[in-house]
Amino acid sequence: MAIPRQLPNAITIVRILCAPVFLWMLLADAGADGALRWWAAVLFIVAIATDGIDGHLARRHDIVTDLGKLLDPIADKALTGCAFVGLSILGELPWWITIVVLVREVGITVYRLAVASDHVLAAAWMGKLKTVAQAVALSLALLPLWTLVGEWIHVVNAVAMTIAVALTVASGIDFVVSEVRGARKARTGR
Numbered sequence: 001m002a003i004p005r006q007l008p009n010a011i012t013i014v015r016i017l018c019a020p021v022f023l024w025m026l027l028a029d030a031g032a033d034g035a036l037r038w039w040a041a042v043l044f045i046v047a048i049a050t051d052g053i054d055g056h057l058a059r060r061h062d063i064v065t066d067l068g069k070l071l072d073p074i075a076d077k078a079l080t081g082c083a084f085v086g087l088s089i090l091g092e093l094p095w096w097i098t099i100v101v102l103v104r105e106v107g108i109t110v111y112r113l114a115v116a117s118d119h120v121l122a123a124a125w126m127g128k129l130k131t132v133a134q135a136v137a138l139s140l141a142l143l144p145l146w147t148l149v150g151e152w153i154h155v156v157n158a159v160a161m162t163i164a165v166a167l168t169v170a171s172g173i174d175f176v177v178s179e180v181r182g183a184r185k186a187r188t189g190r
Contacts, residue, residue, distance in 0.1 A: 008058035011050050012071045018047040019078035023086050026142070031090040033144035041142035048079055048135045073112065076131050077105045083138040093141065097165055101134075104172040111179070124178065126171040130164070137164035 004010075025040035055072065058064045084101050087093035137160035145153045 003057060003061055003063075005063050008054040008063060009065065009068050009071060011054040011057075012068060012075045015047050015050050015054075015075040016071070016078050018043060019075075019082045022047065022079065023082040026083070026086040027089060031092065037142075037144055041139065041144075044079065044083055044142055045135075045139050048076070048139070051076055051131065051135075070112065073127075074109060077109055080131070080134050080138060081105060083142060087138075087141055093161070097161065100165065101168050104168050108172060108175055124171070124175065126167070126174045130167040130171040133160075133164040133167045137161040 022040055022043045025036050025043060029036040031037075051072065054068070058068055081102060084093065084098040088095045088098040137157070140153075140157045140160050
């Protein structure tokens with residue numbers, strides 16, 4: 001069955017549009033862990049899960065576009081960035097974590113946009129792994145599971161967030177090293 005060529009990019013754009021709605025929902029109950037907090041977490045999880053859907057559809061139906069390659073990481077960063085900032089505003093995540101993550105994400109996104117006229121950079125495997133780790137860690141942090149299972153879930157959240165931050169830094173370093181090597185190879189022809 002053929003799908004519309006625009007469907008994967010439309011899903012990505014909807015994911016971008018979900019980011020501010022999610023952030024509003026997260027902040028609206030001011031960390032009271034009420035219904036809006038649960039709905040914010042569900043919206044985040046559903047929206048971030050569509051990352052795999054749009055990519056799968058584009059590859060399966062051979063409709064991968066440069067626009068999709070450019071928008072997909074922006075959508076991921078919009079959602080995860082809003083989650084990191086929202087959790088820090090609520091005092092549930094130290095600001096230094098949010099700043100480290102945002103510096104990496106914004107820096108690489110700006111670089112991608114700067115070189116987009118020359119070539120579009122698809123996400124590398126480590127960047128994809130980082131996105132999955134962030135999605136899991138943020139989902140755990142957003143869901144007020146401690147109200148159901150107890151305070152021990154904070155340890156699980158801390159471990160998941162530590163892994164996500166470590167992969168964020170490592171994938172950023174990997175990206176920079178790969179780009180420097182690629183630029184050096186292009187200049188020397190080797």
